[in-house]
Amino acid sequence: MITIEIEKDIYDYLLKKVQTFNESPSDVLRRELALGGSPTRAQETHELEEVLNSSKVKHARGVVGKFVEILGAVYMQKKGEFDLVLSIRGRGRTYFAKSKKEIEESGNTTQPKQIPGSPYWAMTNSPTSQKQAVLREVLESLGYSAKAVTAAVNAIAA
Numbered sequence: 001m002i003t004i005e006i007e008k009d010i011y012d013y014l015l016k017k018v019q020t021f022n023e024s025p026s027d028v029l030r031r032e033l034a035l036g037g038s039p040t041r042a043q044e045t046h047e048l049e050e051v052l053n054s055s056k057v058k059h060a061r062g063v064v065g066k067f068v069e070i071l072g073a074v075y076m077q078k079k080g081e082f083d084l085v086l087s088i089r090g091r092g093r094t095y096f097a098k099s100k101k102e103i104e105e106s107g108n109t110t111q112p113k114q115i116p117g118s119p120y121w122a123m124t125n126s127p128t129s130q131k132q133a134v135l136r137e138v139l140e141s142l143g144y145s146a147k148a149v150t151a152a153v154n155a156i157a158a
Contacts, residue, residue, distance in 0.1 A: 015154060046148035048073070048139075052155045064113065064124045066156040067131050071138070072116030078142045082120065088137050095123050095134055128157050 006014075017028045030036065051057060051073040060066045075082050085096040094106035103112035103123045111125035126134070132153045139149040 075118040
């Protein structure tokens with residue numbers, strides 16, 4: 001593999017053309033440029049592959065649904081370390097807590113949702129880009145691979 005730098009608008013274009021969660025930029029370019037050849041999907045597997053392709057995530061309701069479903073799966077994989085998310089905060093808002101009330105008290109219209117299968121709650125009233133940034137921080141702090149982080153962040157907006 002060769003690494004290249006591209007401008008943000010080109011990267012955004014490629015993201016819009018992704019058809020599956022695990023599709024690589026090379027796969028998109030091959031398709032868009034009609035180059036043929038083997039897709040790289042086999043090389044792009046990661047520890048969240050099964051989660052992102054699950055019916056729970058694929059059929060979750062909107063960005064919020066996907067966001068909390070992915071967080072629920074991450075909790076199941078990293079129960080012992082999940083407390084790390086409690087330190088991820090906004091300037092004035094609490095993003096994660098062990099009670100709905102704690103999130104509600106951190107701001108107006110926080111719309112807390114319980115993370116499925118966990119004792120944790122997440123603030124969900126933020127723009128998609130902020131949810132993506134928060135999810136990125138969660139996954140990176142819990143030690144997920146760059147491939148898994150990128151795929152999950154892209155999946156919530158798909």
